[in-house]
Amino acid sequence: MYDTVFVPTDGSARSRAAARRAIDLASAYGAAIHVLAVVDVGDLGLWTAADVPVERVRTSLRDAAEMAVEEVASLAGDAGVDCETEIRIGVPYREILDAVAEADADLVVMATQGRTGLEHAILGSTTERVVRLAEVPVLTVRE
Template sequence: MYDSVLVPTDGSARSLAAARRAIDIADTYDATIRVLSVIDSSDLGLWTAADVPVERVQASLRDAAEMAVEEIASLADDADIPCETAVRIGVPHREILDYADEVGADLVVMATHGRTGLEHAILGSTTERVVRLSEVPVLTVRE
C-alpha cells in the first residue's frame, strides 16, 4: 500500500512523534522513509542583523535542519527501516509538496502544532496547507 513515506520535520518533539508513527507504518508496509527539513526562506531575513553575515545565519539554520533529519534517520536505522534525508530552503509547504512529488511519496506523515483561534489565523499552518494541496494522503499527528 505504501512504498515511500515522507516525514517533514522541524526538529520539534511533535515532529518526532510523527516520525515514530511513520516508522511504524513503514515497518508494516516495508516502505522507505523520506525525511525532509525545510529552512523557511522568510526566516533568513528575520534573523539577520546588519552586523551578522547571512551566510552565518544560513549555516546555523542548515545545521539545525541537518540535526533534525539525522535524528529521525537514526530512529529509522534503529528500526531497520530504509531512510533518505534532505534539507531544502524555501516556502515550507511548497517544498514539502514538491519533494513528495519528486520522491513519489505515497503518504505524508506530519505533526500539527495545535494552534487555534487568532494565533492560527495569523500564523497559518504548514500542515493545513499540505493537507489541502497534497495529491497523496496526509496523516497528521498530534504529540
C-alpha cells in the first residue's frame, strides 16, 4: 500500500511524534521514509549583518535542520526502516510539496501544528497548506 512515507520535520517534539507514527506505518507496510527539513527563507530575512553575521545565521539554521533529519533517521534506523534525508532552503509548504512529488511519496505524515500566533492567523499553517494542496494523502498527527 505504501512504498515511501514522507516526513517533514522541524526538530520539534510535535514533528518527532509525527515521525514516530510515520516510522510505525513504514515498518508495518515495509516502506521507506523520506525525511525533509526546510530552512525557512522567512527566518533568514529576520537577521541583518548589523545583528549578527548573516552567514553565521544560515549555518546555525542549517545545523538545526541537519540535527532534525538526523534524529528521525536514527529513529528509523533503530526500527529497521530505510530512510533518506534531505534539507532544502525555501518556503516550507512549497518545498514540502515539491519534495513529495520528487520522492514519489505515497503518504505524508506531519504534525498538526507548527508556528502559531499572528503569522498563523494571516498566512495559514504549513500543515494546512500541505493538506489542501498535496496530491497524496496527508496524515496529521497531534503530539
